Amino acid sequence: MTFKLLIVFALIVAPTLIAPLTAQNAERDADAAYIRKIYNQSLTDGRCYPWLEYLSLQIGHRLSGSTGAEKAVIWTEAMLDTLGLDSVWLQPVMVPRWVRGEAEQVRVAGAANKADNFSLHALALGGSVSTPAKGLQAEVVEVNSWEALDQLGERNLRGKIVFYNRPMDPTRIRTFEAYGGAVDQRVYGASRAAKYGAVGVLVRSMGLRLDDYPHTGTLRYDSAFTLIPAAAISTNDAERLSALLEKGKPVQIFMKMNCQTLPDVQSYNVIGEIRGWEKPGDIILVGGHLDSWDVGHGAHDDGAGCVQSMDVLRNLRRLGYQPRHTIRCVLFMNEENGLRGGTEYAKEAKRKNEFHLCAIESDAGGFTPRGFSFDGDDAVFGRFFEKVETYEPLLEPYGLSITRGGSGADIGPLKGMKGLLSGYSPDSQRYFDVHHTAADVFDTVNKRELELGAASMTALVYLLDKYGL
Amino acid sequence: MTFKLLIVFALIVAPTLIAPLTAQNAERDADAAYIRKIYNQSLTDGRCYPWLEYLSLQIGHRLSGSTGAEKAVIWTEAMLDTLGLDSVWLQPVMVPRWVRGEAEQVRVAGAANKADNFSLHALALGGSVSTPAKGLQAEVVEVNSWEALDQLGERNLRGKIVFYNRPMDPTRIRTFEAYGGAVDQRVYGASRAAKYGAVGVLVRSMGLRLDDYPHTGTLRYDSAFTLIPAAAISTNDAERLSALLEKGKPVQIFMKMNCQTLPDVQSYNVIGEIRGWEKPGDIILVGGHLDSWDVGHGAHDDGAGCVQSMDVLRNLRRLGYQPRHTIRCVLFMNEENGLRGGTEYAKEAKRKNEFHLCAIESDAGGFTPRGFSFDGDDAVFGRFFEKVETYEPLLEPYGLSITRGGSGADIGPLKGMKGLLSGYSPDSQRYFDVHHTAADVFDTVNKRELELGAASMTALVYLLDKYGL
Numbered sequence: 019m020t021f022k023l024l025i026v027f028a029l030i031v032a033p034t035l036i037a038p039l040t041a042q043n044a045e046r047d048a049d050a051a052y053i054r055k056i057y058n059q060s061l062t063d064g065r066c067y068p069w070l071e072y073l074s075l076q077i078g079h080r081l082s083g084s085t086g087a088e089k090a091v092i093w094t095e096a097m098l099d100t101l102g103l104d105s106v107w108l109q110p111v112m113v114p115r116w117v118r119g120e121a122e123q124v125r126v127a128g129a130a131n132k133a134d135n136f137s138l139h140a141l142a143l144g145g146s147v148s149t150p151a152k153g154l155q156a157e158v159v160e161v162n163s164w165e166a167l168d169q170l171g172e173r174n175l176r177g178k179i180v181f182y183n184r185p186m187d188p189t190r191i192r193t194f195e196a197y198g199g200a201v202d203q204r205v206y207g208a209s210r211a212a213k214y215g216a217v218g219v220l221v222r223s224m225g226l227r228l229d230d231y232p233h234t235g236t237l238r239y240d241s242a243f244t245l246i247p248a249a250a251i252s253t254n255d256a257e258r259l260s261a262l263l264e265k266g267k268p269v270q271i272f273m274k275m276n277c278q279t280l281p282d283v284q285s286y287n288v289i290g291e292i293r294g295w296e297k298p299g300d301i302i303l304v305g306g307h308l309d310s311w312d313v314g315h316g317a318h319d320d321g322a323g324c325v326q327s328m329d330v331l332r333n334l335r336r337l338g339y340q341p342r343h344t345i346r347c348v349l350f351m352n353e354e355n356g357l358r359g360g361t362e363y364a365k366e367a368k369r370k371n372e373f374h375l376c377a378i379e380s381d382a383g384g385f386t387p388r389g390f391s392f393d394g395d396d397a398v399f400g401r402f403f404e405k406v407e408t409y410e411p412l413l414e415p416y417g418l419s420i421t422r423g424g425s426g427a428d429i430g431p432l433k434g435m436k437g438l439l440s441g442y443s444p445d446s447q448r449y450f451d452v453h454h455t456a457a458d459v460f461d462t463v464n465k466r467e468l469e470l471g472a473a474s475m476t477a478l479v480y481l482l483d484k485y486g487l
Numbered sequence: 488m489t490f491k492l493l494i495v496f497a498l499i500v501a502p503t504l505i506a507p508l509t510a511q512n513a514e515r516d517a518d519a520a521y522i523r524k525i526y527n528q529s530l531t532d533g534r535c536y537p538w539l540e541y542l543s544l545q546i547g548h549r550l551s552g553s554t555g556a557e558k559a560v561i562w563t564e565a566m567l568d569t570l571g572l573d574s575v576w577l578q579p580v581m582v583p584r585w586v587r588g589e590a591e592q593v594r595v596a597g598a599a600n601k602a603d604n605f606s607l608h609a610l611a612l613g614g615s616v617s618t619p620a621k622g623l624q625a626e627v628v629e630v631n632s633w634e635a636l637d638q639l640g641e642r643n644l645r646g647k648i649v650f651y652n653r654p655m656d657p658t659r660i661r662t663f664e665a666y667g668g669a670v671d672q673r674v675y676g677a678s679r680a681a682k683y684g685a686v687g688v689l690v691r692s693m694g695l696r697l698d699d700y701p702h703t704g705t706l707r708y709d710s711a712f713t714l715i716p717a718a719a720i721s722t723n724d725a726e727r728l729s730a731l732l733e734k735g736k737p738v739q740i741f742m743k744m745n746c747q748t749l750p751d752v753q754s755y756n757v758i759g760e761i762r763g764w765e766k767p768g769d770i771i772l773v774g775g776h777l778d779s780w781d782v783g784h785g786a787h788d789d790g791a792g793c794v795q796s797m798d799v800l801r802n803l804r805r806l807g808y809q810p811r812h813t814i815r816c817v818l819f820m821n822e823e824n825g826l827r828g829g830t831e832y833a834k835e836a837k838r839k840n841e842f843h844l845c846a847i848e849s850d851a852g853g854f855t856p857r858g859f860s861f862d863g864d865d866a867v868f869g870r871f872f873e874k875v876e877t878y879e880p881l882l883e884p885y886g887l888s889i890t891r892g893g894s895g896a897d898i899g900p901l902k903g904m905k906g907l908l909s910g911y912s913p914d915s916q917r918y919f920d921v922h923h924t925a926a927d928v929f930d931t932v933n934k935r936e937l938e939l940g941a942a943s944m945t946a947l948v949y950l951l952d953k954y955g956l
Contacts, residue, residue, distance in 0.1 A: 191886065388886070416660055
């Protein structure tokens, strides 16, 4: 700025700015003090950790339609009932019921060198059909891209087992991007192989670490093609199988799985809320998904998000906070293999014409908070995002940043309804070490990290409630 | 900005700014691309993780003067020798040798209710004297502040065991601040109790988690008072002992430790460097400390910092980078109980009149990177810090921020020498779960997190080397 401009600014522009700035600063100081109180509450009196312990060790995994899921519905409703909320209820939703059956068998078969006939650590993909009762055996063909699959075509793939082995990219700093760049193999691999006459599919597990844990997860069949069985194998076994294939000789795989899809089952989203005193029809939602895969404890995915969301309401109650808007905790059922809970929730919200000012989902693990990413309908997003960006100085002391990006699967169906969507973003480095595996257990969750997440979500809810959109 | 000011800006000021900005942008793009290469190298071809595995599992803990420390010197020198550096050498330094002896015994004794006579998980503090050979037994007095200690005074403390039980503050977001607010009890507690005639000291472990791991660590005796034995007890046992004392009846503690301080031992700092082509006399140092406590593996503290520092040199070599300044990796000996390595290093640097442009220490665990904090001599710090602050936009995509703050114990003695000091700052939430305990083992270190740290340090070295100060 030149000297003359400086004079103009000092004499004419600045005085008109100072008075409102002072009032704004006092407001910001009050907000900073309240957010400090929220963190103190969460770090010294939070309940999310013992809740997660119970959910993990007493109930365990809880795939949609299982007894675990049923118990989790009953228990989380009972816990919400203890918090002195204005309402707690169950929202009915029919969910698919897929069962794994006996442990999968996947092994190299018929190799001349007997040491090469090793067993692979495998888990059927969720929704997969079974193999024939006696299992199936076929030559395996490794494929590292869709282009390679298409080039091989029916001539090379008919009657074969396709082995998708494109790894997650370790150079992506955000591991969810690495996941996004590889998970298409798991989701679409079976039908795209069946299109060329393949009889089975193995997929390298969606993990960055080399270990023995297979990662399950959902697949989507295209009903235009035969439904063929598909399983994930551990990254170590993917490397081993690939090395064996590199020798150039045909390799046979035997696989046996007896998973099946049973009729739909009655289940529920679990919901609790504190009614807003000023605008009870405007809702700020915090949530996670109550179902998990049928291995491990579903501790990070997504027990963590559930207990954090429950603790947001408890934190507000313990602080005696009276919200202007309705603050609602939703534990969605069936995120993993159907999204029925999220779909049903949005349908009813639309029917009741509820306005969701903001929906926040925690479904990226219970790790150290890094921030929140925001998404929303194009018609309103720009203006809303500008507003929440102004919160950043208040959240930055807690290691949080505000970014544009994805939110959460369960709240996705609310997108068209002109509110803001947000995904809670913890540190992502360890998430895909445990995601959808038997290793996703309570012991891998750190108490402080979990509590910091609950505090961060509570702080965001406080700011959204105070300032609206 | 008013419309008139905008016109003035657009016509007069802006054009003079545009040309240099364009050149600057091209430079920044080149830097961003090089930093991307550094991360790719580290995440796909880093050696820090297998190095840490060897250091942890084949060598293990390595307290100064121990055979573990001796082996670590030999092995890290050999590893540096494989990197094609310009020089690798050992810098001699005499170090203290304290030995723990047999496992400590600490228990409640003589309670009427036999169930109250429980054993406590304890570790003698580093440097502590032993108890009498038969152990000592005395009444225990809990103290939660220095003021309380002084008020109790000699009348209440003579012949007693003082139990310091002020916990780390869980509401501090940065756990190192919580540590800083409590560790005075461990460091000074023995002599301040001995001043009032106490015969022994128990200290609540420096950890935020409730568990059974005692945390050792150094104490400092004031030679004006009797040297009395001191041990850390686990946080669970601290809670249990405190609950017992709350019943109001006198509690006796029996403690037996036979640790001792032996004569000093010859040891070494391990050093390797790539000579700068332009200013070989100006040094950018990366380092950690090679010694550890005598429990666990010293994996996070500070095996991680050592292997990351070694990998900085390897990354630069693998990328074919030719540094302007000398890049030196220093693995300091004896940070934990004497700082002899850091002291000796600075003394020789002063004698040789070496200028350390910047010294970076990694000694806060091998967790996900959050940034670097900077410190330095007042005479130069402000100007230097302004310069490194401009790096932030290049480091921010990797989750790194640039802050003012502490650096590292080993590089502290360089502070007067007019260079910049920096501490690598990973996420701190889990560090005090393992710090100075048997739980600080290789399995608690995540490969990606460790590699990201090595990459972050390499990126900072690159920027410092390119732009100087």
